[in-house]
Amino acid sequence: VAEALHLLHERGIVHLDVKPDNIYVKDGVYKLGDFGCATLKDGSIQIEEGDARYMPLEILNDKHEHLDRVDIFSLGASIYELVKGSPLPASGSHFLALREGKLSLLPGYSLQFQNLLK
Template identity: 75%
Template sequence: MHDRGIAHLGAKPDNIYVKNGIYKLGDFGCATLLNNSLPVEEGDARYMPQEILNDNFDHLDKVDKFSLGASMYELIRGSPLPESGPQFLNLREGKLPLLPGHSLHFQNFA
């Protein structure tokens, strides 16, 4: 997708589909071009990096990576990401609380 100049901007668990062990990203409603030639429509704020929330669209290729990482974190923790507040801000700064039931080695992977 990025090799073709497209940023998804809506990567989140609800938009990741699995069939026969193959994962696919769907719902391209927020997709735009990486070259900033089209308007940017932000996806779900819970999965957006701080730069996008501050209208900095210089690195759209990195937004999807952040969103997929946030999605994986949500799935591992087993509960929805916060929509606002200190925990919301900490996630954007990479300050993640330890997850019970997972080794420190696993949690330090990122």
């Protein structure tokens, strides 16, 4: 999925809706789907935001610089949710903490891996 995002970003496209529901697996191969929110990285086309649970504060506050970083944040949030095994919060203090990269520890995973998610 990271390779797919890299390929998109090299071509000036951002996905803007990276989340577990849009990551498909077939025969052990992970694929990124649902490009309904995709747009040009330069922000020259109107932006349609994806699921707020996977968006950084900047995009939620209508700051649209560095849109490729939004996809990277969303990928990290998706991995965190999948590893944690429970849905990310849609609002409240835990929602805001995740937007700031303040993650609760994941027992059984190295600090290096957990820092990568941040």
